[in-house]
Amino acid sequence: MPTQTQALVVDQVGATPVLTDIELADPQPNGAAALPERRHNLCPNKDTAQLIPRVRVITEVLVRITACGVCHTDNLIQHGGIPSAFPSILGHEGSGTVVAVGSAVTRVQPGDSVLLSYSTCGECPYCQNDRPAACQNFFVQNFGRTRNAAVGSEPVAKAVATGEAIHGTFFGQSAFGRHALVVESSVVKVSPGTDLVQLAPVGCGLQSGAGVLLNKFKPSPESSVAIFGLGAVGFGALWAAVHLKIKTIIVVDLFPSRRDLALSQGATHGLAGNSPSLLADIRALTGGMGTQYAVEATGVERVLRTAWEAIANFGHVCSVGNPGPGVKGPFDINDMVNTSKTWSGLAEGDSNPPIFVPQLMRLYEQGEFPIQSISKVYPVERYDEAIADMKAGTVIKPIITFK
Structure with missing residues (x-):
């Protein structure tokens, strides 16, 4: 059943994002079986290497968003620096809790805490050889608004007031909303109790x-x-x-x-x-x-x-x-x-997020990655203030929170 929620929607190139009531589609249930797990061959410590489920098909996860970092690339899309579909939901440094999953999803289940990163196809030689950042379909996966093989670039949502279609799936997530329909390859499962606010920006910049x-x-x-x-x-x-x-x-x-x-x-x-x-x-x-x-x-x-x-x-x-x-x-x-x-x-x-994001999280916990020293947290209602502070140079990394 579609989820009624709110998201920051950019109607057209150059427009200001407006917090809008939307109806978000359900996670796509279709997809082939996941590929076998295997140890990541770039892990610096082979003895502690994790078995990571590899995702071949583009299955979807519904996430209740806790926070999302604001990145230069969001501004680039908003103002037409990179071609994109509009109306649009941006945001690609998200964090939150899994609400629902498509039936073929293997990485996470409802209730899991997650950090969000970039999207990959899972099928090209780079993805199959543990170099997903070099994915041959990187641009399409992260900027082309491709959701799932069954629906292609079909928008993820519609405006409640007008019924107008709204595009999501920016970097596989579009996390500037209280909920996001996320491509499974963008999801990194993290431990309960993870600081989902301060660590939200880890997945990109x-x-x-x-x-x-x-x-x-x-x-x-x-x-x-x-x-x-x-x-x-x-x-x-x-x-x-x-x-x-x-x-x-x-x-x-x-x-x-x-x-x-x-x-x-x-x-x-x-x-x-x-x-x-x-x-x-x-x-x-x-x-x-x-x-x-x-x-x-x-x-x-x-x-x-x-x-x-x-x-x-x-x-x-x-x-x-x-x-x-x-x-x-x-x-x-x-x-x-x-x-x-x-x-x-x-x-x-050149990261593989299920491996590299936890590595950075450990550095954060050890005090070697002091994200809090460059960040400032704003509720979504103060988004405009966050952007103004970032442009003025008074804040390096704004983090938007959703309740």
């Missing part, structure tokens, strides 16, 4: 930043890294670098308060992003060479160029910030060849 260090670079303690942009992605990268005891951690941001916070949490140097001596300062801090690694977390082309110029020969810049389609990398191929530098992108930190 924070894991994306942390994964650059923990899954991609895997630097030695003697390494040097520069982190450009201290939003949630940048702080995720910082905390991972501190956890790895990296010798030189340079953070670059326009806001002095963010640089000061990063320095208090383990960064070795903080530099202003608009400083005319930025490149010279980075080289001075690295013996004239530049850093071995750089994380570009803003999605701004000129910042990416600076990151490129800041790394040493044989250095590696990884883009995590996403400006949307059509923006080209500002590099000269001759320069790349002659300096032997590497530029790469990375989606979702």
Whole structure:
């Protein structure tokens, strides 16, 4: 039976989200049997590796949402930076409690606490080889509003007042609502008693930043890294670098308060992003060479160029910030060849959420992933205030709560 609930609905490109009464469809019951469980081959500790149910078909879970982090990508969709269907429910850093499941669901059951992350097809070679962040169908699964093989991109909800269809399934979840119809591959089961408010943002920006260090670079303690942009992605990268005891951690941001916070949490140097001596300062801090690694977390082309110029020969810049389609990398191929530098992108930190999210949760519990230091919690009725604070730079990670 459809669920009557409320969600923040964006009617059209550029419109302000409005808390709207909606009727949410039931979880799709269809689907083939799950694939056999197997140990994840990227788990850093083989002795404690979990058996994770792998999902081949796109089955659905109804979740009562506790909280959802606000991410730059939500704003990008809202304002047309990435094409999308409207009216639309956004939100892709959700948490909550499972209410109901489709009959083929294997990962969770009603009553389970969950954190939500990105969606994958479960069928392509990358998904089958435990690299779901490289899913060949990543864009369709997370931006195409694909629900289930039986219904395709059919909207998940309709407005109670008008009957107008409303699209969900953003990153498989659309968690800006009191309930969400979630694709099973987006669901990560967590223990009862998990802090579902503070940990809600782990499933996207924070894991994306942390994964650059923990899954991609895997630097030695003697390494040097520069982190450009201290939003949630940048702080995720910082905390991972501190956890790895990296010798030189340079953070670059326009806001002095963010640089000061990063320095208090383990960064070795903080530099202003608009400083005319930025490149010279980075080289001075690295013996004239530049850093071995750089994380570009803003999605701004000129910042990416600076990151490129800041790394040493044989250095590696990884883009995590996403400006949307059509923006080209500002590099000269001759320069790349002659300096032997590497530029790469990375989606979702190359994480497998059922493995990586609990890893970050453990760091949080140990005080090494202090999400509370960059977050502020707002009830859904104060969503506009949360967005204003984020744009003003007074809050790094707003978290919206639902009751």
